[in-house]
Amino acid sequence: MPRSVWNGTVTFGVIAVPVKLYTATESRTVSFREVHLEDQGKIEHRRFCSKEGEEVPYGEIVKGFEIREGEYVVLAKEEVEAAAGDRSKVIALEAFVEAAAIDPVFFAKTYFMGAGDAGTDAYRLLRDALGQTGRAGLGRFTFHNREYLAAVRPLDDILALHTMRFADEIVPGSDIDFSAPSRKPQEKEVEMAGRLVDSLHEKFDPGKRTDTYREAVLEMIDRKASGKKPRKAKEKPPEETPDLMAALEASLAGKKG
Amino acid sequence: MPRPIWSGSLSFGLVNVPVVMFSAVRDQSLRFNQLHEPDGARIETKRFCAEEGKEVPFEEIARAFDTDDGKTVVITDDELQEVAPRRTRTIDIEAFADLADVDPIYFDHPYFLAPIGEADGTKRAYQLLVEAMGRQERVAIGRFVMRTKEYLVAIQVRDERLALTTMRWGDEIRSTDGIDTGGARKPAKAQLEQAVALIEALGTEWDPPAWEDRYRARLEDVVERKRKGQTIKAPKEATEQPSPVPDLMAALEKSLAEAGSGSGSKSGSGKKAAAKQPPAEARDGDLADLSREELYERAQKEDVSGRSSMSKEELIDVLEG
Numbered sequence: 154m155p156r157s158v159w160n161g162t163v164t165f166g167v168i169a170v171p172v173k174l175y176t177a178t179e180s181r182t183v184s185f186r187e188v189h190l191e192d193q194g195k196i197e198h199r200r201f202c203s204k205e206g207e208e209v210p211y212g213e214i215v216k217g218f219e220i221r222e223g224e225y226v227v228l229a230k231e232e233v234e235a236a237a238g239d240r241s242k243v244i245a246l247e248a249f250v251e252a253a254a255i256d257p258v259f260f261a262k263t264y265f266m267g268a269g270d271a272g273t274d275a276y277r278l279l280r281d282a283l284g285q286t287g288r289a290g291l292g293r294f295t296f297h298n299r300e301y302l303a304a305v306r307p308l309d310d311i312l313a314l315h316t317m318r319f320a321d322e323i324v325p326g327s328d329i330d331f332s333a334p335s336r337k338p339q340e341k342e343v344e345m346a347g348r349l350v351d352s353l354h355e356k357f358d359p360g361k362r363t364d365t366y367r368e369a370v371l372e373m374i375d376r377k378a379s380g381k382k383p384r385k386a387k388e389k390p391p392e393e394t395p396d397l398m399a400a401l402e403a404s405l406a407g408k409k410g
Numbered sequence: 411m412p413r414p415i416w417s418g419s420l421s422f423g424l425v426n427v428p429v430v431m432f433s434a435v436r437d438q439s440l441r442f443n444q445l446h447e448p449d450g451a452r453i454e455t456k457r458f459c460a461e462e463g464k465e466v467p468f469e470e471i472a473r474a475f476d477t478d479d480g481k482t483v484v485i486t487d488d489e490l491q492e493v494a495p496r497r498t499r500t501i502d503i504e505a506f507a508d509l510a511d512v513d514p515i516y517f518d519h520p521y522f523l524a525p526i527g528e529a530d531g532t533k534r535a536y537q538l539l540v541e542a543m544g545r546q547e548r549v550a551i552g553r554f555v556m557r558t559k560e561y562l563v564a565i566q567v568r569d570e571r572l573a574l575t576t577m578r579w580g581d582e583i584r585s586t587d588g589i590d591t592g593g594a595r596k597p598a599k600a601q602l603e604q605a606v607a608l609i610e611a612l613g614t615e616w617d618p619p620a621w622e623d624r625y626r627a628r629l630e631d632v633v634e635r636k637r638k639g640q641t642i643k644a645p646k647e648a649t650e651q652p653s654p655v656p657d658l659m660a661a662l663e664k665s666l667a668e669a670g671s672g673s674g675s676k677s678g679s680g681k682k683a684a685a686k687q688p689p690a691e692a693r694d695g696d697l698a699d700l701s702r703e704e705l706y707e708r709a710q711k712e713d714v715s716g717r718s719s720m721s722k723e724e725l726i727d728v729l730e731g
Binding site for chain 2: 166169175196200260271274280306313315324325327343346349355357360361369401
C-alpha cells in the first residue's frame with residue numbers, strides 16, 4: 154500500500170474533492186557513496202567557520218541572505234516558513250487550460266493524486282470531466298513550506314498533479330546564441346531528412362526502452378567485485394559528416410535495407 | 411550565454427552534429443548562505459576521511475558501491491566511462507514519436523542544444539534537423555550518458571533551437587496499485603455534462619507569465635521586513651477542510667451560475683483568476699500608496715485571515731477584492 158505524502162482537498166467551483174498525493178517517480182540510477190581512494194574510508198562533510206577555522210556544531214548554523222557584499226539578513230526557520238503561503242491544504246483550481254498547449258519545459262515534478270477518504274463521486278467527476286475537455290486545472294498549493302503552481306490532469310484512471318516551473322525560470326531560446334550557416338539547408342535536404350524522420354516514426358512506448366547503462370555499470374561492478382577485468386565496450390564513436398546529402402541518402406538506404 | 415554542461419555529438423541516422431548542451435532552466439529562488447551564528451561568518455564545508463580524521467583533497471575522492479554480499483567496490487570515473495564510451499559522448503536518436511503520446515510524467519529537466527564550432531557543415535546539419543522536425547509535431551527519442559547516469563531524452567524544436575528534455579525510464583514510474591481512484595462507477599451523464607460546462611466556463615489560454623512565483627515574492631518581503639527590524643510570525647496551520655458537497659448536481663449548478671456571473675465571457679473568468687497580481691502601477695492608486703503596515707491595519711479591521719503572512723501585494727489583492 155503506497156503512503157500518501159499530502160492529504161487535502163481540490164476545489165473547482167464550489168465542489169470539494171478530498172484527495173491524497175503520492176510520489177509518482179523514483180530514481181533507479183546506481184548510486185555510489187564517496188570514499189577516500191587510499192583507504193576506502195567514508196567521506197564526511199564537516200562544517201567549518203570561515204573566520205575561526207573551527208568546526209561548527211549544527212545548532213550554531215543559521216540561514217543568511219546576502220543583501221550586500223558581506224552583509225547578511227539572518228532568518229530563523231520560522232521566519233522562512235512565514236513565506237510558505239496558504240496552509241489551508243486546499244488546491245483551488247482557478248483556471249483550466251488546454252493540456253496539450255503546455256510545453257514540456259514547464260513540468261517539474263509529478264505526483265499521483267488519488268481519491269481521499271470521502272467523496273469519490275466528486276473525484277470521478279473531476280477526472281472524467283477533465284478527460285473529456287482535454288484541459289488541465291491550474292491552482293496553487295503549499296507543500297513542505299513552499300507554495301507551488303500545480304497542474305491537475307487525468308492519467309489513465311487516476312489524476313496526476315504536476316508542480317510547474319514559472320515563466321521567468323525558463324531560459325528563452327534567444328539566450329542560446331550561435332551563428333547561422335552561410336547557406337540554409339536545401340529544400341531537397343530538408344525533404345530527405347523529413348523522410349528519414351518518417352521512416353523512424355513509432356508510437357512512444359516507454360516500456361520498450363530500458364536503461365542499459367545501469368545494467369552495464371552493475372555488471373562492471375560485479376566483475377570487479379569478483380576480481381575479473383571489466384569488459385571493453387565494443388562501441389565506436391560516430392564519424393564526422395562531411396557531406397550532408399550523402400549521409401542522408403546513406404541513412405535512408407540503410408533504413409530500407 | 412549560460413554555461414555549457416555537456417558537449418558531444420547528436421547522431422541521427424548517419425548524420426552527426428557536434429553539439430553543446432545548456433540548461434533551459436535558471437534558478438530564480440533566493441539564495442541563502444549558511445552562517446555561523448555567534449560571529450556571522452560564512453560556513454565552509456570540508457571533506458574529511460572518517461578513518462584518518464584528515465581533510466581529503468578532491469582528487470582523492472572515489473565512488474564506492476556496496477554489493478549485496480557486503481563487499482565494497484571502488485569505482486573510478488574512467489571505469490564508468492569505459493562502460494559505454496560512445497554514449498558518454500553521443501546522443502543517439504533512435505526514433506521519432508508524436509509529442510502528444512509522451513505523457514508529461516516522463517519529463518525531467520529541460521535543456522537546449524547548440525551546434526559547436528564554426529564549421530558550416532555542422533551549423534547546416536543542425537539547421538536541417540530544426541527544419542525537418544519543426545515541420546511535424548514530432549519529438550526525437552534518444553539516449554545518452556551524462557555523469558553517472560543514462561538518460562532517455564526527447565528532442566523537439568523550441569524557439570528555433572533544438573530543445574532536449576531528459577525523461578524518466580519506464581521503470582522509474584511507480585505503480586498506482588493500492589491508490590484509491592474512486593471506483594469504477596461512471597459519473598451520471600447529466601453531472602458530467604455540467605462539470606464539462608463548468609471547466610469550459612473557467613477555460614483560459616495557457617499564459618505562463620500570468621502566473622507569478624508568489625512564494626519567491628513573499629520570501630523577498632520577509633527578508634526586507636527582517637532587514638528593517640520587524641517581527642515575522644509564521645501563520646498557524648489550518649485544520650478545517652472544506653467538506654464534500656452532499657448534492658453534486660446542485661453544487662455544479664451553483665458553480666456554473668457563479669462562473670457565468672463573473673466577467674461574463676468564456677476566457678474572462680479564467681483570465682481574472684490567472685491575473686491576480688497585476689503590476690503595481692496598474693493597481694488601484696489609493697491602496698498601492700499605503701505602506702504594508704497601513705494595509706495590515708485595514709486587513710485587521712476587516713478580519714482578513716492569514717493577513718500576518720501576506721505580502722503588501724497580497725494584502726492589496728485581498729482588500730481590493
